[in-house]
Amino acid sequence: MTPHILTRSLDRAATAFVLLVAAVGVLIPLSNLLLPQGSMFQVPTYLVALWGKYVCYAILALSIDLIWGYCGILSLGHGAFFALGGYAMGMYLMRQIGSRGVYGNPILPDFMVFLNWDKLPWYWYGFDKFAFAALMVLLVPGLLAFCFGWLAFRSRVTGVYLSIITQAMTYALLLAFFRNDFGFGGNNGLTDFKDILGFNVQAEGTRAALFLLSCLALIVAFLICRAIVTSKLGKVLIAVRDAESRTRFLGYRVESYKLFVFTLSACMAGVAGALYVPQVGIINPSEFAPGNSIEAVIWVAVGGRGTLVGAALGAVVVNYAKTFFTSGPLAPYWLFMLGALFILVTLLLPKGIVGTFNSWWETSKAKNGSPDAESAAREDGVGAPNPAE
Amino acid sequence: MNVMDTRATSAMLYLDGVHVSFDGFHAINNLSLTLAPGEMRAIIGPNGAGKTTMMDIITGKTKPDEGTVLFDGTVDLTRLDETRIAELGIGRKFQKPTVFESQTVQDNLLLALNVDHSVRGTLFWRGSKAESERIDKVLETIRLTDARNRLAGSLSHGQKQWLEIGMLLAQDPKVLLVDEPVAGMTDVETHLTAELLKEINKNHTIMVVEHDMTFVRELGVKVTCLHEGSVLAEGSIDQVSSNERVVEVYLGR
Numbered sequence: 001m002t003p004h005i006l007t008r009s010l011d012r013a014a015t016a017f018v019l020l021v022a023a024v025g026v027l028i029p030l031s032n033l034l035l036p037q038g039s040m041f042q043v044p045t046y047l048v049a050l051w052g053k054y055v056c057y058a059i060l061a062l063s064i065d066l067i068w069g070y071c072g073i074l075s076l077g078h079g080a081f082f083a084l085g086g087y088a089m090g091m092y093l094m095r096q097i098g099s100r101g102v103y104g105n106p107i108l109p110d111f112m113v114f115l116n117w118d119k120l121p122w123y124w125y126g127f128d129k130f131a132f133a134a135l136m137v138l139l140v141p142g143l144l145a146f147c148f149g150w151l152a153f154r155s156r157v158t159g160v161y162l163s164i165i166t167q168a169m170t171y172a173l174l175l176a177f178f179r180n181d182f183g184f185g186g187n188n189g190l191t192d193f194k195d196i197l198g199f200n201v202q203a204e205g206t207r208a209a210l211f212l213l214s215c216l217a218l219i220v221a222f223l224i225c226r227a228i229v230t231s232k233l234g235k236v237l238i239a240v241r242d243a244e245s246r247t248r249f250l251g252y253r254v255e256s257y258k259l260f261v262f263t264l265s266a267c268m269a270g271v272a273g274a275l276y277v278p279q280v281g282i283i284n285p286s287e288f289a290p291g292n293s294i295e296a297v298i299w300v301a302v303g304g305r306g307t308l309v310g311a312a313l314g315a316v317v318v319n320y321a322k323t324f325f326t327s328g329p330l331a332p333y334w335l336f337m338l339g340a341l342f343i344l345v346t347l348l349l350p351k352g353i354v355g356t357f358n359s360w361w362e363t364s365k366a367k368n369g370s371p372d373a374e375s376a377a378r379e380d381g382v383g384a385p386n387p388a389e
Numbered sequence: 390m391n392v393m394d395t396r397a398t399s400a401m402l403y404l405d406g407v408h409v410s411f412d413g414f415h416a417i418n419n420l421s422l423t424l425a426p427g428e429m430r431a432i433i434g435p436n437g438a439g440k441t442t443m444m445d446i447i448t449g450k451t452k453p454d455e456g457t458v459l460f461d462g463t464v465d466l467t468r469l470d471e472t473r474i475a476e477l478g479i480g481r482k483f484q485k486p487t488v489f490e491s492q493t494v495q496d497n498l499l500l501a502l503n504v505d506h507s508v509r510g511t512l513f514w515r516g517s518k519a520e521s522e523r524i525d526k527v528l529e530t531i532r533l534t535d536a537r538n539r540l541a542g543s544l545s546h547g548q549k550q551w552l553e554i555g556m557l558l559a560q561d562p563k564v565l566l567v568d569e570p571v572a573g574m575t576d577v578e579t580h581l582t583a584e585l586l587k588e589i590n591k592n593h594t595i596m597v598v599e600h601d602m603t604f605v606r607e608l609g610v611k612v613t614c615l616h617e618g619s620v621l622a623e624g625s626i627d628q629v630s631s632n633e634r635v636v637e638v639y640l641g642r
Contacts, residue, residue, distance in 0.1 A: 004515065228512065231511065231512050231513075231514060232499070232500075232511040232512075232514035233508065233511040233512040233514070235492060235496050235499065235500055235511075236500065236511050238489065238491060238492060239489045239492070239500055242489050242490060242491055242492075243487050243488075243489060245450070245471070246483070246487045246488075246489070247500075248470075248471040248472050248475070249448060249471055249475050249480075249481050250475055250500060250501055250506075250556070250560060251472055251475035251476045251503065251506050251560070252472065252506050253472045253506065253507075254472070256507070256508050257508055260508045
C-alpha cells in the first residue's frame with residue numbers, strides 16, 4: 001500500500017477513529033495488568049474479555065458495511081463467515097489441548113473419542129500448526145464467499161433474493177455443524193481451550209494481548225476499507241449500489257466488483273471470528289444462527305450505513321446495550337427492544353448515528369459559510385445510501 | 390445483392406430482420422435499419438413502437454429471438470453482454486436520466502471515462518493530468534463547470550440530462566444511443582441540446598430517439614419512424630411527417 005493511498009484514506013474523522021481504537025487497545029490492557037486490583041481505574045479481566053468481544057463484532061460490522069453500505073449487497077448471512085473463521089481458530093485451539101483433554105488422547109479431541117472415532121478426519125490435519133490455521137481463517141470464509149458470490153452475482157441475483165439465499169446459506173451451515181458426524185463437535189461445538197501459541201488462554205496477560213490484537217485487527221480492517229472506499233473502486237461500488245445497470249452500460253463488469261468486495265468482506269469477518277473464539281472460549285453452531293447475522297446488520301444500520309466508523313460504533317453501542325439489558329430484569333424483553341430499536345432507527349435516524357451527525361455537521365458548516373463546506377460535502381457525500389434498499 | 394453486402398459491412402450499426410416478443414407481444418417485428426458511420430439518425434414513433442426495446446437490443450440488455458445485429462460490420466452484438474458492448478464503444482443515455490445521484494458531477498464523469506475498468510485498475514487508480522483535462526473539457530461542453538463539485542442528485546432535471554450526455558462524451562463511444570434527451574427541458578435547453586448533439590455528431594455516430602418534433606426538425610437529419618416494432622417510414626423530417634401512414638399512426642386511426 002503506497003503512502004498515497006494512506007494519505008487519501010485518512011481524513012480527520014478516520015485518523016481520530018484510528019487513534020481512538022489504538023488508545024483503547026493500549027490503555028485497557030495496561031490498566032488491567034498494571035493497576036492494583038480494586039483501584040478505581042483498573043479494568044477487571046472479565047471486562048477486557050467482554051470489550052474484546054465488542055471489538056470483534058466491530059470488525060464484523062465493518063465487513064458488512066463495506067458490502068452493504070458501499071455496494072448495496074445486503075448479506076443476511078455474514079455470521080456464517082464469522083463462525084467459519086471462528087471454527088478454524090477453534091480447531092487449532094482444540095489440537096493444542098493434546099493429551100490434557102478428559103480422555104487424554106494426544107491427537108483426537110475429546111468429542112471424537114467420545115464418538116468412538118479412531119482417527120482424525122482428514123480436514124482436521126494441519127490445524128495443529130498455527131500458521132495453517134491462520135491461513136484457513138482467511139481461506140475458508142474467502143473461498144465459500146467466492147464460490148457463493150460467483151454463482152449469485154453472475155446470475156444477477158440481487159436485492160431481497162440475495163439476502164434470502166445468504167440466510168439460507170448460514171442456516172444450512174447451522175444444520176450441518178449441528179450434526180455430530182460432521183466432525184466439528186456437533187451441538188456442543190469446540191471448547192475447553194487450554195492455550196494459544198503456548199500461552200494460557202485464561203491468563204490475564206493472554207487476554208490483554210488478545211484484546212490489543214483485536215484492536216489492531218480493527219484498525220487494519222478499517223484502513224483496508226477506507227483505502228477501498230476512497231479509491232476509484234469505491235466510486236464504482238457506490239455506482240453499483242445506486243444504479244447497477246447504468247454502471248454496466250458504462251463498461252464495468254459489475255459482478256467482478258461485487259465478487260471482490262464480497263470475498264474480501266468474508267475474509268474480514270473470518271478474522272473477526274478467529275479473534276472472537278479464544279476470547280469467549282467457545283465456538284458452537286449457534287454462531288451460524290440466522291438471527292446473529294440479522295443482528296449484525298442492525299448494528300450497521302444503527303451506527304450509520306456507508307460510514308465505516310458508524311458500523312464499528314453501532315456494533316459497540318448495540319452490544320453494550322445488549323449486555324446491559326440482558327443482565328437485568330429486562331432480559332426477557334431484549335429482542336423486543338432490539339426490534340424496536342431497528343424500527344426507530346429506520347424511521348427517525350435513517351442515516352444512523354454517524355450519518356445523521358455528518359449531515360448535521362455539514363449543514364451547520366454550510367450555514368456558517370465555511371469555504372470548505374462544499375468540498376467536505378463531496379468527501380462525505382458518498383455516505384448517504386437509501387436505507388430502504 | 391452484392392451492393393447490399395458491402396453496405397452491410399460498412400455500416401456502423403446494422404439490424405436486419407430482428408424479432409423480439411415478450412410473452413407473445415411482438416415488441417420488435419422484422420426490424421431492419423442501418424446507420425452509416427458518422428451519421429446522426431432521429432428515431433420517432435408513437436408509444437410502444439419499440440424504440441427503447443431497439444436500444445435494449447443494441448446494448449445487449451435484451452436478446453432478440455431472431456435476426457442480425459452487427460456493429461462496425463463485423464461484431465455480432467446478440468452474443469455479447471452489456472459490459473462487453475459498452476467496452477466496444479456503444480454508449481447509451483437512458484430515457485429517464487440515470488446519473489449517480491450520491492456522487493459529484495465530476496465523479497460521474499470520472500466513472501464514465503473510457504479507461505481501465507478492471508477491479509485492479511480502479512483500486513490502484515491515480516488521477517492523471519490527461520484525465521482531468523478531459524473531464525474539464527466535457528464539463529465545459531455541457532456547461533456544468535461551476536457545478537462540478539455538486540452532488541448529481543441536486544442538479545435540475547435538464548442539468549441531469551446534460552450530465553448524462555456528458556457521461557457519454559467522457560465514455561467517448563463510437564456510437565451514441567440517446568433516448569429522449571430533451572424530455573422535460575425548457576425551449577432554450579432543447580435548443581442548446583440540439584446544438585450540443587450536432588457538435589458531438591462531428592466525430593460520433595448518433596441515434597436519437599425523441600418525441601419532440603421541433604427538436605427533431607432542428608437536428609435536420611434523416612428520420613426513421615417506427616411503428617409496431619418495424620420501420621414505417623424513413624427520410625427527411627418533411628417527407629416523414631407528410632407520409633399519410635405516419636400521420637394516421639400518430640393521430641390514431
